[in-house]
Amino acid sequence: MTQNPPHPSRPTATPLRVVAVSGTLSTPSKTDALVEAILDELALVLPIERHVIRVSELGPLFAGALTRDELDERVERELRAIEGADLLIAASPVYRASFTGLFKHLFDFVEQYALVDVPVMLAATGGSERHALILEHSLRPLFGFFQALTLPLGVYAHASDFTDRRVTAPLLQERIRAAIARGLPLIRSSIAEKERIERAVAGDDGARPDLRAAELDLTTPTRLFS
Numbered sequence: 001m002t003q004n005p006p007h008p009s010r011p012t013a014t015p016l017r018v019v020a021v022s023g024t025l026s027t028p029s030k031t032d033a034l035v036e037a038i039l040d041e042l043a044l045v046l047p048i049e050r051h052v053i054r055v056s057e058l059g060p061l062f063a064g065a066l067t068r069d070e071l072d073e074r075v076e077r078e079l080r081a082i083e084g085a086d087l088l089i090a091a092s093p094v095y096r097a098s099f100t101g102l103f104k105h106l107f108d109f110v111e112q113y114a115l116v117d118v119p120v121m122l123a124a125t126g127g128s129e130r131h132a133l134i135l136e137h138s139l140r141p142l143f144g145f146f147q148a149l150t151l152p153l154g155v156y157a158h159a160s161d162f163t164d165r166r167v168t169a170p171l172l173q174e175r176i177r178a179a180i181a182r183g184l185p186l187i188r189s190s191i192a193e194k195e196r197i198e199r200a201v202a203g204d205d206g207a208r209p210d211l212r213a214a215e216l217d218l219t220t221p222t223r224l225f226s
Ligand SMILES: Cc1cc2nc3c(=O)[nH]c(=O)nc-3n(C[C@H](O)[C@H](O)[C@H](O)COP(=O)(O)O)c2cc1C
Pocket: 024, 025, 026, 028, 029, 030, 031, 032, 093, 094, 095, 096, 097, 098, 125, 126, 127, 128, 129, 130, 131, 158, 159
């Protein structure tokens, strides 16, 4: 079987742009530590370029803004990083049974259709083991709204999974590996689809133009609120 050569716009070795948003307001932070542990594990299986956005640092720059055009240039850059990610890690501590208010406020500025079909790994930390379903009842619906591709397994950690703000619990480390392993086929197919669309847009995919137009139409997100 002959294999297609890699497309020049994304050679095989091009790292995935992984953007992680940590919704914590604290420094140091268990959520930041969980994000780092996930990124370290991902780097073992995929070439990645990592970018971490910490609400603890960025929050004061956008907390008082009501619209995107009021935002500081640094916040605008970070929003563009989120919107251009190949893979997003969305992580927040549990505050009052949900993600933090500023985590949500940041995503309120994200363009409504920028995350369509983007793979998103969900992660959270809480003081209690009993709030693990934040992943399903808060984080997953938010990214469902964005029509993102939330990965099947999320990662939840609580205080006893950490020692000196580092992930040390073997069960949590196993869960991180499982979440990545279950997510990998979706991440790979999302990247392959992105490359296929890039090739189609560039007009070098060999597809008949009429078929190409019909297929591209499938990439138009369902516009719910426009
Ligand atoms: C205002 C506030 C509300 C919290 N609410 C919850 C909660 O509802 N459920 C829970 O399990 N932990 C709750 N916690 C504990 C944090 O989720 C937990 O300590 C978390 O790991 C902190 O992460 P960080 O170190 O990244 O800030 C709350 C903490 C704060 C400060």
